[in-house]
Amino acid sequence: xxxxxxxxxxxxxxxxxxxxxxxxxxxxxxxxxxxxxxxxxxxxxxxxxxxxxxxxxxxxxxxxxxxxxxxxxxxxxxxxxxxxxxxxxxxxxxxxxxxxxxxxxxxxxxxxxx
Numbered sequence: 325x326x327x328x329x330x331x332x333x334x335x336x337x338x339x340x341x342x343x344x345x346x347x348x349x350x351x352x353x354x355x356x357x358x359x360x361x362x363x364x365x366x367x368x369x370x371x372x373x374x375x376x377x378x379x380x381x382x383x384x385x386x387x388x389x390x391x392x393x394x395x396x397x398x399x400x401x402x403x404x405x406x407x408x409x410x411x412x413x414x415x416x417x418x419x420x421x422x423x424x425x426x427x428x429x430x431x432x433x434x435x436x437x438x
Contacts, residue, residue, distance in 0.1 A: 325359065325360065326359055326366060326412065326414065326416065327352065327356055327359060327416075327419070328352055328354060328356050328359065329351070329352065329419050329420045330351070330416035330418070330419050331349055331352075331371075331392055331393065331418040331419065331420065332349070332350055332352060332368075332412050332413055332414075332415075332416050332417065333347055333349055333350075333412075333413040333417065334347065334348060334349070334368060334370070334407055334411055334412050334413070335347045335411045336370070336407070336411070337411075344370040348370055348371060348372070349370075349371040349393055349397065349417065350368040350369060350370045350371055350407070350412075351368060351371065351386075351399055351420065351428065352366060352367075352368060352416075353367050353368060353404060353428065353429075354368075364408060364409060365406035365407060365408055365409065366406065366407055366409060366412060367404065367405065367406050367407075368404070368405070368406075368407050368412075369399045369400065369401055369404050369428065369432075370400050371393075371398065371400065372397060372398050372400055373395045373396070373397055373398075374398065375396050375397070375398055377398045377400065378398045380402075381434075382401040382434055382435045383398050383399060383400055383401055383402075383431070384399040384401060384424070384427050384428050384431050385397075385398055386398065386420070386424060390418075390420060390421055390424055391417070391418045391420060392416075392417040393418065399428055399431070401428065401431040401432055402435060404432065
């Protein structure tokens with residue numbers, strides 16, 4: 325089962341405007357009670373390997389050693405959104421530690437003004 329904090333590969337499909345595209349890692353941000361419910365979508369935050377984007381407000385630097393990925397990444401929090409389960413590889417490549425989940429959660433609260 326996919327859990328909050330998991331790093332998963334997602335097929336976002338063809339590029340459209342500034343939306344995430346192609347196959348890329350993403351962070352499961354949706355709470356586990358909803359993940360376990362069988363709802364058709366999961367709320368994710370896509371990653372980019374363009375680490376210079378960490379300078380943009382709301383983005384969070386994710387070191388490779390903490391994510392299970394080969395490269396350092398940036399969680400692009402402003403691109404948070406739902407993705408169909410069919411587009412998500414069901415086997416996570418990693419799970420973010422608590423300190424990074426706290427940073428991402430703070431960025432989500434900042435973005436949504438909650």
